Amino acid sequence: MxxxxTGRVAQLGxxxxETIRYYERRGLLQKPPRTEAGYRQFSPETAQRLRFIKRAKELGFSLDEIGELLTLRVQPKQKRGDVRTRAEAKxxxxxxxxxxxxxxxxxxxNLVDQCEHCASDDECPILASLDGERSL
Amino acid sequence: MxxxxTGRVAQLGxxxxETIRYYERRGLLQKPPRTEAGYRQFSPETAQRLRFIKRAKELGFSLDEIGELLTLRVQPKQKRGDVRTRAEAKxxxxxxxxxxxxxxxxxxxNLVDQCEHCASDDECPILASLDGERSL
DNA sequence: CTTGACTCCGTACTTAGGTACGGGGTTTAC
DNA sequence: GTAAACCCCGTACCTAAGTACGGAGTCAAG
Structure with missing residues (x-):
């Protein structure tokens, strides 16, 4: 074990x-045990958790949402139905x-493959393809 | 035609x-023609573009990246190879x-389906499954 | 046993991406 | 033909998510 x-886990993550301290304050990392002198002692899993957070951010999740995702597994002692509902939503x-x-x-x-004939500048399908008023 | x-296109988008003005400044929307009185005149496609931008943000793209994505189709008059390269990267x-x-x-x-037996609080696979040091 | 690297903490600053304000002109609906 | 509803612009403000600062304590190597 x-x-x-802190420095090492930041590096690995x-x-x-400073982000470590920030996440601790935000509640994304639970407060770790300390040495006599007050130094934080992180488990290696924390680095993994940090990488997860980082990746989830790149996928457009806010820190609050990421916290939600993490509690879905960290505390499955809540009402089962609640977890289920939130997980389904995610x-x-x-x-x-x-x-x-x-x-x-x-x-x-398509752009790459056959855009030779799509060289004019209006009505490429990129926008339309993602549209449809579907809000999320 | x-x-x-501005207000209408914002609503539709x-x-x-104010975001419209902001995007214009950022270059995400090109400057539209104006009326005599100086009012902006947008085409309906602008609303579509706005929805695209919004959605792309939710997917974790920065405005700069979104600008990139949009130029990939708006100006295919650049060197073909360059567009190709950037598109491939995207x-x-x-x-x-x-x-x-x-x-x-x-x-x-899995959490939803069969987490009855996963009710203990350590070593759920969620973090590990997304890990592997793969940075992006 | 000291020097350099690391850690602590509170607080202040930064960046991205908007949002709001406010004084002014314009357009539309009565 | 005037009041409400819009629009203009520059500028200031805001939130999320960090990041930096700096004075003080700690640990490891020579």
Missing amino acids: EKLT GVNL IADIENKIETLAAMKTVLR | EKLT GVNL IADIENKIETLAAMKTVLR
Whole structure:
């Protein structure tokens, strides 16, 4: 059970050291045990958690949403139905994101593959393909 | 060819009116023609563009990246190879996002479906499943 | 046993992406 | 033909998410 210092876990997690303190304050990382001298002692899983947070941000989730995602697994001692409901909502959200991304990808693929004839500057299908008033 | 006012296009695009001006400054919307009195005249496509921008943000793209995506279709008069290269890069990025989201979804699905026995609080697979040091 | 690297903390600053304000002109509906 | 509802612009303000600062304590190597 190797313990990591703040600097080390930040390095492994790919974030700034101050970000660790910030996440602790935000409640995204629970307060770690301390040494005699008051130094934080992190488990290696914390680095993993940091990478997850980072990646989730790149996917458009806010820190609050990420906190939600993390509590879905960290405290499954709540009412089961509640967790279920929230998880289902996240799944739907994620499916929507995947769909939109897939549509974007298709458009870009077409752009690359056969845009020789699409060289004029109006009415390329990129915008239309992702539209449809579907709000999320 | 109905022209839209700033307020109307903002409404249709689902954004604040001030955001229109902001995007114009940022170069995400090109400067529209004006009336005698100096009022902006937008085409309906602008609303579509706004919805695209909004959605792309929710998918974790920065405004700069979104600008990139939009120029990929708005000015295909650049060197073809350049567009191709940038489009390929975006496609790879998007594929990565889709993969990560799909993994997240799977985990949540499992959580919902069979987490009865996963009720203890350590070592749920959610973090591990998305990990692997793969940075983007 | 000291020097350099690391940690602590509170607080202040920064960046991205908007949003609001307010004084002025314009357009539309009575 | 005037009041309400819009629009203009420059500028100031705001929120989320960090990031930096700096004075003080700590740890590890020589």
